[in-house]
Amino acid sequence: MSVPVFHDVVRQAVEEALSAQRVLRKLSAQKRKTFSLDLTLIALSCRCAWLVDVAAIPDPQHVYADLLRILRPIHYIFNGVEHIFEPCSHQSFFVNTTEIQSGFATSDVAFVLLRQDPELLAGPPPDVxxxxxxxxxxxLLPPDLPPRTTIPVAGVLLGYPVAYVPQSAEPSATFLAQAQLDVYACSVHSPGWEVPHTLLKFSCPAALAAAHPARLGSARILAELTARFEPRIKELGLRMIVEHTTEIVNRVAL
Incomplete structure (x- = not known):
């Protein structure tokens, strides 16, 4: 079987497994398609982790464990996928265990402290x-980690070159309101798909990028994204699209 076809075979297996579960088959067809493609990209080592943002389901620990039990006999690549649950925010991640266990190159990540004037930190906070x-x-993630820790940990897991570290512990705190942001989006595309699929999307305060162009400038970030993700994506016969825009939003959701 040729490599360009393989990712579609894997994706189809995930879609069928989603339809086989009572809870997950209730997702819309489009959400099942998105879910299956994101999980396929994790299984195929295109990235380290995916935050499940297309579905909010009851008892995700058991449901997703059952999903993986269905998939593992179908193909061995799912042996390298695990579900990690973050209990404070009730968020679910599917992770590639090989990527996780090889460790994290935090030197490649810019940690930005979110305060009235965002600040580029010298390195990852010790708790992170x-x-x-x-x-x-x-x-595993400990059950009592505060948002100041879990938010930048999630950024690293998801492969963001910029990870936000909130100074406020308040869940309702507003961050980067009306701030100009550099927004980066990575998508993957195949000739058989109608539209590209978003792999990841993140932002960086434009003022901070202007103050630290060697670390946070758009040329540096775009080159880093291309170097990190494009080789594996090309191996699978997919094309990567990296876009940079500038936006002003009411607030940034973390």
Missing amino acids: LDALNGLSSTL
Whole structure:
């Protein structure tokens, strides 16, 4: 079987497994398609982790464990996929265990402290580094991590070159209101797809990028995204599209 066809075979297997589960078959056809493609990209080592943002389901720990139990006998690549649950925010991640256990290159990530004037930190906060190291060895997140830790950990997991570190612990806190942002989006595309599929999307305060062009300038970020994701995506016969825009939003959801 040729490599360009293989990702579609894997995606179809995930779609069928979603339809086989009572809870997940209730998702719309479009959401099942998006879910299956994101999970396929994790299984095929295109990225380290995917945050499940297309579905909010009851008892995700059991439902997603059952989903993986269905998929693993179908193809061995699903042996390298695990579900990680973040209990404070009730968020679910599917992760590639090989990528997780190889550790995190936090030197490639710019950590930005969100305060009235955002600040580029010298490196990852100690609590973030501890959580990432623990995750690499146990594939678990502690149950009591505050947002100041979980939000940048999620940024690293998802492959963002910029990870936000909120200064406020308030869940309702507003961040980067009316700030000009550099917004980056990575998509993948195949000739058989109607539209590109968004792989990841993140932002960086434009003023901070202007102050630190060697670290946060658009040329640096675009080159880093291309170097990180494009080789594996091309191996699978897919095309990567990287876009940079500038936007002003009412607030940034973390």
